[in-house]
Amino acid sequence: QINKEKISKDRFLYYKAFVDNAFGENTQSIAQVEVLLETYKTNFNDSIAEKILALKADNYIHTHQYKQASVIYGDILNQFSKDLDSADIADYKNMKSLFETLGTIAPQVMQEHQTVKIASYRNQFNHLMAPIKVNEIAEDFIFDTGANLSTISESQAKKMNLKLFEQNIDVGSSTGINVASKLAVADSLYFGPILFKNVVFIVMPDEKLSFPEIDYYIHGIIGFPVIHQLEEIHLNKDGSIVVPEKPTTSNLKNMFLEGLTPVIKTTSGKDTLLFTFDTGASQSELSYKYYKEHKDFIDKNGELKTNQRAGAGGKTSVEEYVLNDFSMKIGQHPFQLSRIPVALEDYDFNKYFDGNLGQDVFIQFNSLIINFKYMYVDFE
Numbered sequence: 001q002i003n004k005e006k007i008s009k010d011r012f013l014y015y016k017a018f019v020d021n022a023f024g025e026n027t028q029s030i031a032q033v034e035v036l037l038e039t040y041k042t043n044f045n046d047s048i049a050e051k052i053l054a055l056k057a058d059n060y061i062h063t064h065q066y067k068q069a070s071v072i073y074g075d076i077l078n079q080f081s082k083d084l085d086s087a088d089i090a091d092y093k094n095m096k097s098l099f100e101t102l103g104t105i106a107p108q109v110m111q112e113h114q115t116v117k118i119a120s121y122r123n124q125f126n127h128l129m130a131p132i133k134v135n136e137i138a139e140d141f142i143f144d145t146g147a148n149l150s151t152i153s154e155s156q157a158k159k160m161n162l163k164l165f166e167q168n169i170d171v172g173s174s175t176g177i178n179v180a181s182k183l184a185v186a187d188s189l190y191f192g193p194i195l196f197k198n199v200v201f202i203v204m205p206d207e208k209l210s211f212p213e214i215d216y217y218i219h220g221i222i223g224f225p226v227i228h229q230l231e232e233i234h235l236n237k238d239g240s241i242v243v244p245e246k247p248t249t250s251n252l253k254n255m256f257l258e259g260l261t262p263v264i265k266t267t268s269g270k271d272t273l274l275f276t277f278d279t280g281a282s283q284s285e286l287s288y289k290y291y292k293e294h295k296d297f298i299d300k301n302g303e304l305k306t307n308q309r310a311g312a313g314g315k316t317s318v319e320e321y322v323l324n325d326f327s328m329k330i331g332q333h334p335f336q337l338s339r340i341p342v343a344l345e346d347y348d349f350n351k352y353f354d355g356n357l358g359q360d361v362f363i364q365f366n367s368l369i370i371n372f373k374y375m376y377v378d379f380e
Helices: 009-022 026-039 046-062 066-083 086-102 154-159 224-229 288-293 295-301
Strands: 116-118 128-134 137-143 150-153 163-171 179-191 194-204 220-222 232-236 241-243 255-258 261-268 271-277 303-311 314-330 333-343 355-357 367-371 376-379
Touching: 009 026, 009 046, 009 255, 026 046, 046 066, 046 086, 066 086, 086 179, 128 220, 150 154, 154 194, 194 224, 288 295, 288 333, 295 314
Parallel strands: 137 220, 150 194, 271 355
Antiparallel strands: 116 241, 128 137, 128 179, 150 220, 163 179, 179 194, 232 241, 232 367, 255 261, 261 271, 261 314, 303 314, 314 333, 367 376
């Protein structure tokens, strides 16, 4: 905004469309994209035009206009396949198929509510467990900002009598494993006393959400689309969740969205770092990107270990470095992690970022406040 007069109109609209998308102003971002495509289309090469269309699809996803998103993914495939590599083409085909199916479902809506305190808890693996009820069947699901879509096991979907869609899609996970999955929708779902309509779930085979060696079986995961629609949530140290009636304003603005993934600005020493954050992860980690940028320090000070990565999709063994006593700061709140693993390979969910923050950070404070209306994270 400060340099608006120094930037050409098409460039300003281009940057503004991405900024609006990142900070949750999806309707405004769609409007910027439409002006770009109608007035300035000849100013952009095919690579930029593809990015603009993908951005418009992402805005439609955030506003639950899934059919429009699917149409745009089809347009990208029709117009730009010759310029895309096989992995991008496969991703776009998968997204087109996914949102084509979701386009037959009415948009998700949340009923208005007063301020509520939900009696959730942390289990033995430090996962935040929240009470869910569908078709009078009650169960505790993991409350997970790191899940792009809500997830449910096949047996639990049948138990709750969800409407199933017989269409396979490939779903990635934090382990790097792709899982063939189906889709289902809950016509109504209660998160505590808060009613949601038309909640979409990825349906995974039971064995992909089962860890029998530690006697742990995941029934379901409440993911980003539900959590985002709550607008503001307070995750308390005692495990309870408070959802205010109205979100609170703040000048912090230290969070943005990359697709369906929230990202927080942090500092560590002289570094400004960007971390995805994941209430479903028990432990924080540093990414391969961070390793490459701090290789000499980590090679000298890190301890090479073989660790287990577990998530929806199964478990895998990986080699990682481990750093001790890693200090960070979010807003005005400093904290330290006694141990943090450093990835030695890329994972799609944070390949562009410095790491992922988990429960080992959040439980150091009495309350974690996540506000998707005014795009900030704070602590009490």
